[in-house]
Amino acid sequence: MTDAPYxxxxxxxxxxxxxxxxVIGWMRNNLFSSWANALLTIASVLLIYGLATxxxxxxxANADFQGASRNDCTSGGACWALINVRFxxxxxxxxxxxxxxxxxxxxxxxxVALWPLLFTGAPARKQLLWYAGVxxxxxxxxxxxxxxxxxxxxxxxxGFMLTLVIGVTGIAVSLPLGIMLALGRRSDxxxxxxxxxxxxxxxxxVPLITLLFVASTLLxxxxxxxxxxxxxxxVLIMVTLFSSAYIAEVVRGGLQAIPVGQQEAANxxxxxxxxxxxxxxxxxxxxxxxxxxxxSFIGLFKDTTLVAIIGLLDPLGIGRAALADTKWQGLAGxxxxxxxxLFFIFSFSMSRYSLxxxxxxxxxHES
Amino acid sequence: MSEALVSDAPxxxxxxxxxxxxxxxxxxxxSFHVLKDINLTVHRGEKIVVCGPSGSGxxxxxxxxxxxxxxxxxxxxxxxxxxxxxxxKIDEVRREVGMVFQQFNLFPHLTVLxxxxxxxxxxxxxxxxxxxxxxxxxxxxxxxxxxAAKYPGQLSGGQQQRVxxxxxxxxxxxxxxxxxxxxxxxxxxxxxxxxxxxxxxEDGMTMLVVTHEMGFARKVADRVIFMDEGEIIxxxxxxxxxxxxxxxxxxxxxxxxxNH
Numbered sequence: 001m002t003d004a005p006y007x008x009x010x011x012x013x014x015x016x017x018x019x020x021x022x023v024i025g026w027m028r029n030n031l032f033s034s035w036a037n038a039l040l041t042i043a044s045v046l047l048i049y050g051l052a053t054x055x056x057x058x059x060x061a062n063a064d065f066q067g068a069s070r071n072d073c074t075s076g077g078a079c080w081a082l083i084n085v086r087f088x089x090x091x092x093x094x095x096x097x098x099x100x101x102x103x104x105x106x107x108x109x110x111x112v113a114l115w116p117l118l119f120t121g122a123p124a125r126k127q128l129l130w131y132a133g134v135x136x137x138x139x140x141x142x143x144x145x146x147x148x149x150x151x152x153x154x155x156x157x158x159g160f161m162l163t164l165v166i167g168v169t170g171i172a173v174s175l176p177l178g179i180m181l182a183l184g185r186r187s188d189x190x191x192x193x194x195x196x197x198x199x200x201x202x203x204x205x206v207p208l209i210t211l212l213f214v215a216s217t218l219l220x221x222x223x224x225x226x227x228x229x230x231x232x233x234x235v236l237i238m239v240t241l242f243s244s245a246y247i248a249e250v251v252r253g254g255l256q257a258i259p260v261g262q263q264e265a266a267n268x269x270x271x272x273x274x275x276x277x278x279x280x281x282x283x284x285x286x287x288x289x290x291x292x293x294x295x296s297f298i299g300l301f302k303d304t305t306l307v308a309i310i311g312l313l314d315p316l317g318i319g320r321a322a323l324a325d326t327k328w329q330g331l332a333g334x335x336x337x338x339x340x341x342l343f344f345i346f347s348f349s350m351s352r353y354s355l356x357x358x359x360x361x362x363x364x365h366e367s
Numbered sequence: 368m369s370e371a372l373v374s375d376a377p378x379x380x381x382x383x384x385x386x387x388x389x390x391x392x393x394x395x396x397x398s399f400h401v402l403k404d405i406n407l408t409v410h411r412g413e414k415i416v417v418c419g420p421s422g423s424g425x426x427x428x429x430x431x432x433x434x435x436x437x438x439x440x441x442x443x444x445x446x447x448x449x450x451x452x453x454x455x456k457i458d459e460v461r462r463e464v465g466m467v468f469q470q471f472n473l474f475p476h477l478t479v480l481x482x483x484x485x486x487x488x489x490x491x492x493x494x495x496x497x498x499x500x501x502x503x504x505x506x507x508x509x510x511x512x513x514x515a516a517k518y519p520g521q522l523s524g525g526q527q528q529r530v531x532x533x534x535x536x537x538x539x540x541x542x543x544x545x546x547x548x549x550x551x552x553x554x555x556x557x558x559x560x561x562x563x564x565x566x567x568x569e570d571g572m573t574m575l576v577v578t579h580e581m582g583f584a585r586k587v588a589d590r591v592i593f594m595d596e597g598e599i600i601x602x603x604x605x606x607x608x609x610x611x612x613x614x615x616x617x618x619x620x621x622x623x624x625x626n627h
Contacts, residue, residue, distance in 0.1 A: 264435050265472035265531075269486040269538060270462035272454070279489065283476050361476075 059337075069327040082328045083338050089318050090338070093158015099150060103161050106142045109135060110168065118353060136172075154232035158313035160342055165232075166314075167301040167346075170239045174300070175293070177240065178247025179286075183277065185252055196248070203245035209306050211238040216310040235307055243300040250296055254289035255281065287361045294354035298347045315339045384411040386542055386573055387432060392441035394427060401427050402438070403597040409542070414574045416584040416605070419594035420620060425577045428594070429544045432575070433464040446541060462490060465535030469547040471527040473519035479506065479530050480515040486538045498537075505533040509563050525556030529563055542573040549580060579624060585609065593617045 006012060019025055032038045062077030065084060073079035083090070092100050113135040116128035143165070145151035157165060184196035203211075215234035258281055266276040286293070308317035319335040322328060387409040394402040401424045409415060417425045430436040431443060434450050434457045443450045445460045474482050483502035487493040493501070506512045509529040511522075519527055528548055535543060545564065549557045561583050568574055568587045578584070584591050584605050591608040593601045593616075601608070601617050612618045 259470075259472075261468060261470050261472035262474065265466075265468065265474070267435065268433050268461055268464070268466040269534070270458050270490040271486070272458060275489055279485065280474055284474075287476065 070329065070331065078334050078337075079328075079331055080334060080338075082322060082331050082334055086318070086322050089159055089322075090315055090342075091159050092161050093313050093318065094156045095152060095158070095161065096150075096156065099152060102142050102149070102152075106139050107161075107164070109138060109142070110164075154230050157232060159318050160315050162232075162307070162312060162314050163301070163304045163343075166236060166239055166304045166307065169236050170243050170300050170304075171297050173240045174243035174247050177244035179251050179282065181244060181248035182251035182255060185248065186255060200245045200248050203242055204249070208239070208242050208303055209309060211242055212306060212310050214238070231310075232312070235310070235312065239300065239304065242303075243296060246296045246299070247293060250289050250292035251285060253292065254285035254287075257288050258284050287358075290354050290358055290361075294350055298350055301347060301350070302343060315342060385409070386411045386413075386446060387575075388442070388444045389428075389432075390442045390444075392431065392438045392443060394424075394431060394436065394438045394440075401597050402431070405441070405599060407592070407599065409573065409575065411541075412571050412573055413589050414568050414572075414587050415576065415590050415592060416588040417575065417577045417592045417594060418579060418581070418584070418620070418624075419600075423594040424597040425594045426546050429546060429575050429577055432544060433461050433466055435466075462538060463541045465538060465540035465543040467528070467531050467535055467543065467545045467548050469550050471519070471524070471531045471551070473527055473531055473534070475519050477518075478515065479511075479517055479519065479522070482519065482530060483534045483537045486534065490538065501537050502533070505536045506530070508536070508566075509533045510559075523556060524552045525559045528552065528556075528560045532560075532563055532567070536567075542575065543567065545574065545576040545578065547577050547579075549578065581609070581625065593620065595620070 003014065004012075019028065031041045058077045060077075062075045063080055064073040064075050064077070065080045067073055067079070067081035068085070070079060070082075073081055088097065088100070092103055095103055112128070113132040116122040116125045117132055122128060141147055141149070143152065143157075144154070181196050181200060184192045185200065187193045187196070212235060215238040216231060219229065219234055262280055262284070263276060266280045271279065305314055305316045308314050308320070311317075313321070316339060319339055323332055323335055385408055387407070389405050389407040392402060392405040393400070405428055407428075417429065419425050427436055431438050431450075432445060438450075446463050448456050448460050450457060450460060473479075474485070477485065480499060480502050483505060484495070484498040487498035487501055488495055491498075503512055503515065506515055509532055511526055511529055511533075514522060514526060514530070519530065522530065532543075532548075548564070549560050552560065557580070561580060564574070564576070564583070565587055574587075576583070576588075588605045590602055591605050592599055593608070593612075593614075595616050601612065601614050603611075603613075608617075609621065612621055
């Protein structure tokens with residue numbers, strides 16, 4: 001086909017050649033661009049198919065979901081009966097069974113509080129934000145009791161509920177703390193800067209597990225004798241401090257990427273330090289830092305499993321207890337796959353949300 | 368000192384009309400002496416163009432006026448307020464002094480309208496609606512009201528710089544500082560920015576403009592200041608300055624920028 005003749009300066013816009021567009025074009029470019037690529041494509045498809053079918057057989061087709069002991073699992077696949085029997089413990093730990101509705105209510109309340117924070121389009125956002133502000137107090141009372149509700153000790157907390165308590169508190173507190181540390185590290189005031197640098201470098205230089213051991217043993221030496229200081233609270237403080245040091249470094253990276261002209265423009269309008277940070281610098285710096293911040297959050301969330309080592313029963317601790325049961329021996333695969341799925345659901349949601357946020361904030365900002 | 372005062376007085380303005388006074392000001396960057404014994408008086412309504420080779424300290428000098436740079440010796444007095452380490456006074460001065468930058472420095476995460484209404488809302492404590500009216504008024508004045516809802520990244524360089532001018536004007540400053548406002552622009556966009564600045568000058572705004580646009584200087588300036596190596600070498604009315612430069616360095620500079 002030859003193009004129609006045209007006048008110089010009047011060349012019409014032509015559509016691209018059909019072989020470069022559409023499904024066929026895409027496949028040709030991405031899957032079968034060469035012999036080697038075509039072979040790789042076919043080999044990968046076969047591999048994925050093989051893995052998926054055997055996983056399906058193990059996990060669903062040949063799996064047992066009901067039973068009272070390992071002996072009831074006769075189909076040859078996974079024995080989910082164990083998870084079924086221990087499900088309550090995996091989720092609630094040793095929270096009294098009659099009170100588990102409080103945990104459920106707290107979780108639903110958490111989702112409602114999260115909604116206006118994560119999505120600017122939430123209806124009645126203003127009222128919901130107020131609610132999100134007081135939610136921590138509600139959750140505290142609901143989970144621990146008091147004000148006429150039966151009291152539950154934190155030692156009874158366990159399972160995935162414990163993971164969420166540590167993870168959510170750590171995330172919610174370490175973000176503002178990390179931002180303040182990052183600002184402090186860039187401060188002109190030498191003492192503030194020195195304190196922030198010292199804190200960040202110390203925390204980053206020490207493994208979390210060490211801090212948790214300090215929390216579970218040493219801390220009582222530093223406190224006045226006779227004060228009992230809840231173990232969960234100590235763990236929460238350590239996890240939060242640990243995470244805030246990492247957040248601080250991520251945020252500092254974002255702050256450094258903002259041109260100094262932004263600060264100058266804000267200053268020349270007469271905006272003071274805090275207003276400049278709040279209105280101009282932090283919105284831009286945090287936007288850049290989103291992937292790193294969420295990365296830290298996911299790390300924190302998964303690091304909560306370390307508390308099993310100092311005796312708190314998170315899902316891994318519960319899992320280990322379940323495996324020690326003589327009725328259910330040899331089911332490590334099932335237990336760890338189940339715990340992995342629980343963690344994956346939350347970590348993957350965070351990861352997707354971060355991508356959504358990046359896309360949303362990107363609108364019209366390129367310059 | 369006395370010499371500076373004599374050459375400073377253009378026409379017949381009374382001493383009450385002094386808006387900015389810089390007396391014996393020095394500044395160092397580390398051990399590098401960038402500004403040496405700067406004496407300058409700016410009267411209300413005056414338009415001053417500052418020119419000179421790059422590195423001569425002209426940008427640094429006007430950046431000292433709203434304390435984006437700190438001076439180490441001498442005095443800078445703006446609207447009767449002396450610039451010291453007192454943060455309150457610095458903010459007070461900054462409220463009265465508008466600044467336009469070479470790189471525009473618009474806030475990329477805010478719309479054009481938000482860029483303009485931010486100052487009035489957060490510094491002047493104006494209600495949002497009123498601040499937006501003010502913003503629209505100045506956006507009309509710089510002839511881009513239709514871009515109000517866009518983000519800076521969606522505008523051309525010339526449009527961005529006009530927004531930056533509008534943003535400064537929204538604070539109703541008494542004096543506007545321009546730091547090479549057209550140097551980062553493509554040639555075809557320089558005129559639209561200069562036209563806005565000429566309009567501003569015609570309305571009587573006090574202006575200090577660091578620029579190489581000598582056409583603008585001829586047309587608008589009451590006084591042209593030539594700086595080199597941190598000193599004010601020469602200042603004069605534009606006609607005199609261009610036709611009859613006094614110092615050798617001024618002659619050399621003018622021959623370099625005018626003959627190409």
